[in-house]
Amino acid sequence: MSNDKVTTSSKASSGHDAECLVEFSESRVWQRVDDQPTYAEFQDAAPLQSRGMATDYADAIVRVWRQALNAGHFDTEQPGYILQLEAGDGQFAHWCLDALKSTLNDDEWSRFNPTYLLADSRTERVSECWSHPVLSSWIKTGHLEPVHFNALTHSYIELSSTQLTLGHRSIENPLFVIANGVFSGLPHSFINIHYGHCNTAYVSKQTSASEPIQFHWYQKTDLSPLEQRYLARFDSAYTLIPDGAFDCIQHIRQIANHECLWLTSHRGFHLESDLRQQGLPQLVDSPRLFLPVNGHALTWYASEQGGQALHAQRSSQSPLTSLIYFGSPRRASFCDAAQLSTVLTTVRHESAHYANHVAGVANPANGGADFIYWLVSEVADDARLLFRYLDELSAALAGLTVQQLSDWRALFNKMWDAVYTFREEHEDYVHLAMIAQQFNAHQLACRILMAVLESNPDNHEARFAYALSCLSRGNIDQTITSLRRITQCDDLENSNLYEEAKGLLNYVVTIPSQMPFELNSTTARLDSGTLRLMPLSPHHAQDFWLQYRDPSIAVMTALPAFEAMEDLLAWIEQHTQQDNKFVYAVIDNEVGFVGVVSASCFKHSAFFYFWIGADYQGQGFGQRAAVTLFKHLSAIHRINAVYTCAFADNSRSISALSELGFCALPDQAIPPDEAYQFYVKALTDSVSPHSDQPHHSHALQTLLNGINSPIELAEPMSTSISQPGLETKSVRKSTIKEATNAR
Numbered sequence: 001m002s003n004d005k006v007t008t009s010s011k012a013s014s015g016h017d018a019e020c021l022v023e024f025s026e027s028r029v030w031q032r033v034d035d036q037p038t039y040a041e042f043q044d045a046a047p048l049q050s051r052g053m054a055t056d057y058a059d060a061i062v063r064v065w066r067q068a069l070n071a072g073h074f075d076t077e078q079p080g081y082i083l084q085l086e087a088g089d090g091q092f093a094h095w096c097l098d099a100l101k102s103t104l105n106d107d108e109w110s111r112f113n114p115t116y117l118l119a120d121s122r123t124e125r126v127s128e129c130w131s132h133p134v135l136s137s138w139i140k141t142g143h144l145e146p147v148h149f150n151a152l153t154h155s156y157i158e159l160s161s162t163q164l165t166l167g168h169r170s171i172e173n174p175l176f177v178i179a180n181g182v183f184s185g186l187p188h189s190f191i192n193i194h195y196g197h198c199n200t201a202y203v204s205k206q207t208s209a210s211e212p213i214q215f216h217w218y219q220k221t222d223l224s225p226l227e228q229r230y231l232a233r234f235d236s237a238y239t240l241i242p243d244g245a246f247d248c249i250q251h252i253r254q255i256a257n258h259e260c261l262w263l264t265s266h267r268g269f270h271l272e273s274d275l276r277q278q279g280l281p282q283l284v285d286s287p288r289l290f291l292p293v294n295g296h297a298l299t300w301y302a303s304e305q306g307g308q309a310l311h312a313q314r315s316s317q318s319p320l321t322s323l324i325y326f327g328s329p330r331r332a333s334f335c336d337a338a339q340l341s342t343v344l345t346t347v348r349h350e351s352a353h354y355a356n357h358v359a360g361v362a363n364p365a366n367g368g369a370d371f372i373y374w375l376v377s378e379v380a381d382d383a384r385l386l387f388r389y390l391d392e393l394s395a396a397l398a399g400l401t402v403q404q405l406s407d408w409r410a411l412f413n414k415m416w417d418a419v420y421t422f423r424e425e426h427e428d429y430v431h432l433a434m435i436a437q438q439f440n441a442h443q444l445a446c447r448i449l450m451a452v453l454e455s456n457p458d459n460h461e462a463r464f465a466y467a468l469s470c471l472s473r474g475n476i477d478q479t480i481t482s483l484r485r486i487t488q489c490d491d492l493e494n495s496n497l498y499e500e501a502k503g504l505l506n507y508v509v510t511i512p513s514q515m516p517f518e519l520n521s522t523t524a525r526l527d528s529g530t531l532r533l534m535p536l537s538p539h540h541a542q543d544f545w546l547q548y549r550d551p552s553i554a555v556m557t558a559l560p561a562f563e564a565m566e567d568l569l570a571w572i573e574q575h576t577q578q579d580n581k582f583v584y585a586v587i588d589n590e591v592g593f594v595g596v597v598s599a600s601c602f603k604h605s606a607f608f609y610f611w612i613g614a615d616y617q618g619q620g621f622g623q624r625a626a627v628t629l630f631k632h633l634s635a636i637h638r639i640n641a642v643y644t645c646a647f648a649d650n651s652r653s654i655s656a657l658s659e660l661g662f663c664a665l666p667d668q669a670i671p672p673d674e675a676y677q678f679y680v681k682a683l684t685d686s687v688s689p690h691s692d693q694p695h696h697s698h699a700l701q702t703l704l705n706g707i708n709s710p711i712e713l714a715e716p717m718s719t720s721i722s723q724p725g726l727e728t729k730s731v732r733k734s735t736i737k738e739a740t741n742a743r
Contacts (some may be wrong), residue, residue, distance in 0.1 A: 021205065021216055024202065025187040027203045030244070051095045055096075057263050058099035065174075069111070073259070074174065075173055081173065082177075084179075085151050085177065093118050097116055114143055117147050117159075119149035121148070142161070156255065166255060168254055171255065175259070177256075177260055177261070179263070184266050186242065188240045189201070197219055198223055198230075199217040201215040239275055239294065240294050242297055245298060249324070249326075261323065264324070265320065265322070266292070266293040268292040269293075269320060270295030270322075299311070310323050390432065406439070412435075430459070430461055433448040437472070437542075440591075442469045449465055474589060479508050480505065486498065487501050533625065536596060540593055543585075556611070581598070586622075593613070595612035595621060597610040597628075604638060605640070605702070606642050609644060610629075642681045663679060664679055665700070667697055669711050697713060701713050
């Protein structure tokens, strides 16, 4: 059903008396009658009821059962209860029991003694399950029993075959709950965050799920901790809160003596980045209302209740698979986050792929970063899962390719969006941020480190790491402030951290004087929005190395194909210490280093080139950096014309030069540089790109000689116009041709 079924109005324009409205979560749209289907019975929910998922769920149950047995949390004198909410057609229960029977050996099957409770609130569906031919064999052996049960209202489960009543504290063993598609059809509240205000949705008391729904928004002041978090983190977003799921979980926990493991799969999402993109909900066309499940809120709820929730989702269109574990308050938990992450990797929908991968990569020692990446990307939920492998990942960094580093950066950003709390006991957050810095994820590193500093302002190691990330993002003021705070701490004086911070501070305070400034201004740096030009220096080397990985950059610019970081550092030192040559790192405030722009000047002309890194091409960074540089050259160095060149078949560079206002020149170079096409751009009215050919030929060759370029034009210069003191001579051809243009 499209959103033409949903409309909104504000309180002022609703035209409804408040007494005629109820909160969305309490409205009639959530009411159901016995013949209404469940979400898992819809055709588009078929992946939630597949044999593959049933097999994966059985594997997860066995893993957790074995952990409970080894920890002394499972009484083999009692059955192991598995509760499936919403019976469906009963096929999923058969598949799951069949997989359990195949996974467990005879002794384990006897000790587990699984009793599968196939629950449904519809009495006729329960009767159908009792007579289901596929289920009859399981019913006869006592391993399956259909039960009439409403997860929101019934406080006990009656087993007709044994006359047992399962209620509060009557289940000693951990309860396994399967709830595919269930949370989608339970009541949700609906809020709208809009620039500092939290509004909650109301609907008419008479509205049902089969009618068009009009939301009326009222400002909410009594906010839950979760709503307060969303208000602080979102500018404008619609957000569903699965209140019915919270109530369902709490209700089952009371029956299960609190200790239970939930296995669920829904249409939904679990990352904060997904929440920021949510608009009005898409409704399922049926007599019942089904909405996507906010897994991020489930994670928060589990944490508030002393539990843990992990999620896996292959894409935004894939089902959201979740494991939610709650321990018993009467005994220590036997299952931690690391163990849950291992369990979750089995709940995947592609068991063959999982088996093949595990066969090839058995553990971090064998697989290194590849194994860690695979494990974490399968879970892709909580950055804290990385803590188990931080040391292994740090050791493997040196062997990663630049593409692997880029993949890790993307994964780090995705995972951190799912983090909902900061816990002081996680001392590895600084380590995590420092690894993120090596992936060029400086904005993310700043976010992590700010979380540390908000919790502990005296964590000087975190503050120094924060200063490094600020420097990488071009935020000089924040860098200086952070470093000064460290150097002003008497307790740190003469320590290694103090000396390192002091040395870096002495360097950073000199950067503003080297950055481009507008004419007649001593304070306003010349920039373009959030983009800045900073003198290229060794601290940019790691980011340079990562963004330079596209081989075409070296080809287009005729720069070296650096074989090692030492080669790059030597190149930076060589080319940033030459007079009248300006090499700037292009720094975006959000992502940090994105490329390089350079100009070699002689008298009133300059030769220019730039390149933009593999991750940021096509986003306008090159043009903005070039315009910034041209303003600086004209205002400060009195440059009136900029020359450059590109390969004649490099249509992308030629197009970029045209947009920047460059005009092609007819000059050609002698071999081996005959493939270059030359261009000129006037920076002042005193020079026109349409001036006569001899003028530009003379100016261009004079510039090339003045900057010691090996390029020579095909037409020799006339001796009558040679510059005094400047000899036209053959220059040794260096390994680096600066007279190029790129991207």
